[in-house]
Structures are given as C-alpha cells and as structure tokens.
Amino acid sequence: MNQNRRRVMKQVITLAAAGAAGLPLVAGAAAPTVINYGGSAWLGHYSAYIAMKTGLMTKHGIDLRWQAFSTSSARMAAVMAGNVDIAGTGVVSALALMASGARQFQLIATPNNFGRAEGLLVRDGIKELADLKGKKIGVTYASSAHVLLLDVLSQAGINPDKDVAIINLPATELLTAYKANQIDAAAAWTPTFDRIRALPGTRLLFDDSAFSLYKSYKMSPGPDVLLTRSSFGKDNPAAVKAFMQAIFEANAMLTQKPEESARILLELTSLSMEEQLGVIKQTEWFTLADQKALMSDPGNFIVGLQKLAEMLVKLKQVDSMPQVRQWVNTTYL
Secondary structure, X not given: OOHHHHHHHHHHHHHHHHHOOOOOOOOOOOOOEEEEEEEOXXXXXXXXXXXXXXXXXXXXXXXXXXXXXXXHHHHXXXXXXXXXXXXXXXXXXXXXXXXXXXXXXXXXXXXXXXXOOEEEEEEOOOOOHHHHOOOEEEEOOOOHHHHHHHHHXXXXXXXXXXXXXXXXXXXXXXXXXXXXXXXXXXXXXXXHHHHHHOOOOEEEEEEHHHOHHHHHHOOOOOOEEEEEEHHHHHHOHHHHHHHHHHHXXXXXXHHHOHHHHHHHHHHHHOOOHHHHHHHHHOOEEOOOOHHHHHHOOOOHHHHHHHHHHHHHHHOOOOOOOOOHHHHEOOOOO
C-alpha cells in the first residue's frame, strides 16, 4: 500500500479534527440570515455564485458570505471547525470524514451532473494508457481526479505505486508544473483542466466517462454535493431551505440562460467566454424536483455514493466503508 497516499487522505480527517476544536463564527440572528459558504472556482459552486451575484440569495433572505478554498479537504476542515455553515464539495473528502465517524455535517442535495470537465491531460507522445508507464503524473491527492486516476489505472492493470510516479500537487500548481515539464500528465478539473487542455501539444487521454461507476450509475469519481453543518441546519432550518430555493433558481438560469450565466462567472473562473459557455452547456443542472429521485428513498444518487464508498475502500483511500444514507437529510428540500 502506498503509505504516502494513505497519509494524505488522512490529512482530511486530521485537519477537520483539529479545526473542530476551534470556535465557530456566529451567523447574524437578524434577517437577512448570514450564511458562511465554502466555495471555489469549480463548477459545483457556480449555482451559489450566481445566486449571490444576481440577488437571488438576497431575495430569499440570505446574506451569503463567500469563502474560497483551493481544496475540498480544506473546505471540509472549515465546516468541521464551524467557520463554514454550508458548502459545496466534491464528495470524496466528505466520504473520508464519514469513514472516520464525523457527524458534524449532513448531505442536503446534489446540484449537478458533470463528466467532461475533469480528466487526465497528457502530452502528444502519450497515445494510450500503456504509454503512461514510467511517466510522472500530477494530481491533487484526496480529490475526485485522484480517485479517477487510480480507478482507470487499475482498469488498465497499471500499478500506481510501481509503474508510474504520481506526484501530489495542489490544483493551483498543476498548470505551472505541467508548463515547466515537471510532470508528463495532469489529472485536473475545471478551470485548471481547461487551461492545461488549451496548451499546444496537449491532449485529453480520458475524462470522467471512463470511471467504473460512471458506466453503470452515471456517477463521477467525486460528484458534487451540498452539505450543511449539522448544528447550523438544526438551528436555522428555514435559512437552509431558503438557500436551496436560491440554488435551484440559479440552476434554472444556468440551463435557460447560459450566456448570461457565463458572463457572471468569468470573474470567478477567469476562463474565456467560449470555455465558460462550454463548461455550462456540458453540465446537467438539476432542479429541486430532481432531488427527490436522487436523494430520497431509494435515491439513485445515494445508491451510487454507497458504491463509491466501497470503491474507496478497495483503492485503499479510506479504512472503512460508511453507510452514506446516515448522513443524508432531505428535510430542507
């Protein structure tokens, strides 16, 4: 077993446990209700950003305070510490915390389905998976791109500990490392994914559609979820419901007005208009009505998450398999 990989995954739990000892920020009691939101430039946060910038949050009585994090593990640590009330996140870090028994958060929705905005980008000389042997691959450990990489390598019979050199890099450093020829390939997600893909002599070797569970469940290696800090949700159920209303109104805008949405998002992502529009149009933006089939019994999305938890155990990314449904709260829908 790759001890370094296991150690990085455990950093998610260690960071969160340490942060949980800190004092939480107190949201304002008067209307509008203050919600400290954990986000980034990843597409899973587009809905919250648009709802904040267009006044949808204000309309629903929410004062959304945006906090940016470069990794899901750092975002989850802030949730555990009480410094973030609601967050969007790739589910891998949340599953790692579930596996440790953490109960400080609840899954409340899934905003989208993506599959073409994340993948392995390689230089032209790498034509197939077998060509990766002996190459240096950059990826952010404990991320969906990391899980995607390990799964596809496993499918191809490539040993991640012996046949390739997997280098742990923050998402913000992948582009620099690739341009400097420090790595031969990069497993990344948008917007870094788009920036690397646009470089001369670069091609996409595979994206999330190559993931084992995508073929059977349309499950990406790190699907986006919305979660709330358990104590915040308990004390402010109406505010969480209002937040959800704004999120899915923003999703309707992403679906029905992609050009207008793209112009708003350029400040967040720094993509070109063409790139931004492409990301929006290739993503399925769920409605509030979709959530019942996805999150509630039997909950096709939750069934897929349970399969993903099983896979993380097999890939030696977590030590035990959580029962995901125990962390799901659909009362805010």
